[in-house]
Amino acid sequence: MKKTTLFKVATQSIVKNKLRTMLTMLGIVIGVGAVIVMVAIGNGAQSQIEKQIGNLGTNMIVITAGSSAQGGVSQGAQTFNRLRITDADKIKAGATLLTAVSPVIVTRTQVIGGAGNWRTQVNGVSTDYLTIRNWGVSSGELFSDDDIRTKKKVVVLGATVAKNLFPDGGAVGSSVQLGRSPFQIVGVLETKGQTASGSDQDDVILVPYTTAQDRLSGFSFLAQILGSTASTKEIPAAIAEITQLMRDAHQLNGGNVPDDFTVRDQTAIAAAATSTTSVMTGLLAAIASISLIVGGIGIMNIMLVSVTERTREIGIRMAIGARGSDVLTQFLIESIVMSVLGGIIGLLVGLGGAAVLGKFTGWATATPWSAVVIAVGFSAAVGVFFGYYPARKAASMNPIQALRYE
Amino acid sequence: MSAASERSPTDPVIQLKGVVKRYSMGNNEVLAMRGVDLTVMSGEMIAIIGASGSGKSTMMNIIGCLDTPSEGTYRLDGVAVNGMSRDQLADLRNQKLGFVFQGFNLLPRTTALDNVELPMLYDRAARWTDTRREAAAALARVGLGERLDHEPSELSGGQQQRVAIARAIVTQPTLLLADEPTGNLDSHTTVDVMALFQALNAQGITIMIVTHEAEVAQYAKRIVEMRDGQIIRDTPVIDRHDAAADLAAMAPTGNLVGAH
Numbered sequence: 001m002k003k004t005t006l007f008k009v010a011t012q013s014i015v016k017n018k019l020r021t022m023l024t025m026l027g028i029v030i031g032v033g034a035v036i037v038m039v040a041i042g043n044g045a046q047s048q049i050e051k052q053i054g055n056l057g058t059n060m061i062v063i064t065a066g067s068s069a070q071g072g073v074s075q076g077a078q079t080f081n082r083l084r085i086t087d088a089d090k091i092k093a094g095a096t097l098l099t100a101v102s103p104v105i106v107t108r109t110q111v112i113g114g115a116g117n118w119r120t121q122v123n124g125v126s127t128d129y130l131t132i133r134n135w136g137v138s139s140g141e142l143f144s145d146d147d148i149r150t151k152k153k154v155v156v157l158g159a160t161v162a163k164n165l166f167p168d169g170g171a172v173g174s175s176v177q178l179g180r181s182p183f184q185i186v187g188v189l190e191t192k193g194q195t196a197s198g199s200d201q202d203d204v205i206l207v208p209y210t211t212a213q214d215r216l217s218g219f220s221f222l223a224q225i226l227g228s229t230a231s232t233k234e235i236p237a238a239i240a241e242i243t244q245l246m247r248d249a250h251q252l253n254g255g256n257v258p259d260d261f262t263v264r265d266q267t268a269i270a271a272a273a274t275s276t277t278s279v280m281t282g283l284l285a286a287i288a289s290i291s292l293i294v295g296g297i298g299i300m301n302i303m304l305v306s307v308t309e310r311t312r313e314i315g316i317r318m319a320i321g322a323r324g325s326d327v328l329t330q331f332l333i334e335s336i337v338m339s340v341l342g343g344i345i346g347l348l349v350g351l352g353g354a355a356v357l358g359k360f361t362g363w364a365t366a367t368p369w370s371a372v373v374i375a376v377g378f379s380a381a382v383g384v385f386f387g388y389y390p391a392r393k394a395a396s397m398n399p400i401q402a403l404r405y406e
Numbered sequence: 407m408s409a410a411s412e413r414s415p416t417d418p419v420i421q422l423k424g425v426v427k428r429y430s431m432g433n434n435e436v437l438a439m440r441g442v443d444l445t446v447m448s449g450e451m452i453a454i455i456g457a458s459g460s461g462k463s464t465m466m467n468i469i470g471c472l473d474t475p476s477e478g479t480y481r482l483d484g485v486a487v488n489g490m491s492r493d494q495l496a497d498l499r500n501q502k503l504g505f506v507f508q509g510f511n512l513l514p515r516t517t518a519l520d521n522v523e524l525p526m527l528y529d530r531a532a533r534w535t536d537t538r539r540e541a542a543a544a545l546a547r548v549g550l551g552e553r554l555d556h557e558p559s560e561l562s563g564g565q566q567q568r569v570a571i572a573r574a575i576v577t578q579p580t581l582l583l584a585d586e587p588t589g590n591l592d593s594h595t596t597v598d599v600m601a602l603f604q605a606l607n608a609q610g611i612t613i614m615i616v617t618h619e620a621e622v623a624q625y626a627k628r629i630v631e632m633r634d635g636q637i638i639r640d641t642p643v644i645d646r647h648d649a650a651a652d653l654a655a656m657a658p659t660g661n662l663v664g665a666h
Contacts, residue, residue, distance in 0.1 A: 016516065312511065316511045317524070317528070319505050320505065320528060321497065323492070324492055326528060400467050400473060403507065
């Protein structure tokens, strides 16, 4: 029998037994649908987790000045301070993998205004700073690039500072005195809490780095340069890139001159993010394969019942000249067509379900193409694998007994 | 299949020589056929009769290439069937045999046309080009030319058996084998179906009917009676009944084809 004819015979048999076909497909529909929904939810959860871990600053890269040694006595980190604004500018201009770069000038000063005064850390930064730190303002706004260019005397207060100077609110719009100059308060930062080592991150004020250089610190060196990448994956490449840019800027090329700066990332947090992601992937794969196997066993069950129920039909086909291989192929095609069809329906159900769930949870429940291809491909494989045994059973029937079967 | 070249015109359609069929049931050995010799020539219409357990079904299975003899030889249309594989037997059934069963054995939820087309789809020799047309012609030949799209559930018993007969003759078999073809039919329909067999036989088709009804056997040209796995009688029918004439005599319910 020609393959096309066999295909026709098999599909006819599928169409003629709608209830049986639907019951058979149900297992695969549920299996594939569950896989698609789970992958979608998993992806949503994964990006949610990545986002949350990103809040910890996983994508942040810190460049500090290197150590210097005088007469063989190391002076420790940042003693040989040659980190300048020009370095930050060169990194910003040259680094392709960094999405944000900010110089950081650090000094301490007394803040006077509002309800009293408060001594705190002043960070002179660029507008990228909050992006890099995954930070935002709770009221007002950050100063602008224009403010930086014009060295404007504007300040953004950390939550702790704002609470101490303006316990009743109304900080934005007021002014405070830093050192001898009055500064306009343009914004108040969100509460960030403590660092891992226990220092209060909210006990800080931000000013344009140009203003800090001119009015507050009085020197042109930077404490650090901060940068961030779009995702943790690009960090190693970004570090290499920054290192090269810094070596060029400091003219360290040629000869074995060591770096006079240090580039670091949040390795521990990044590693945690990576392992969380891989655990998620493994979990999803495990659940997905279980539900597909259950669906496959469903197909095998119905196919076995179907073979018994259709014993007479098999006998008739054999009596009029069907070979064992014809019967085998017919049953295999039936099983494959049903599982692929079930896979496609399951895919649609899954995509719909994922969209609905995405709406309710607010997660980005995107289904990757690879999941679609794998789910449908796997359902076909399930059809072959679990369809083979019943088909084999049908093909090896004795026509005499099959014809006599009641 | 090289059968055609092996066959000479004088070869019989069926040639059984010393056929023995043994079954082992547990520790017991059952002899279903104990050395049967039978020769059937082209154009015959032969009835095999006998009580159940006489071995007629076993002989039917062997002649129908559904089973092979334990001993002895069987030649169908000049082809030695002994020692053939399952696939070869399947091909032989497709090429040379047509089956009609007691229970009609049509595929359910499948139109008459699709049922009749089926054996041609399994033809590995690819003898048929327009299988739809051939199937429709075979249905017309058994008087069902207008019921091509009816499914078995929409047909009467007699009509279902006609579809089965159309399916059996559509491949132009050397031999038409009917196993209790009237077992599920009322007396009127029985005569009606026998009339069809007689008409087909008159057109040159060799027919073998296995039955336990003596009246049915009277429509054949030759009766072979079996008992305990052996042929105990092999005689030509002297007072052969004409089914068409009997049908006309039964009158009131009228012709089956027209009535339904």
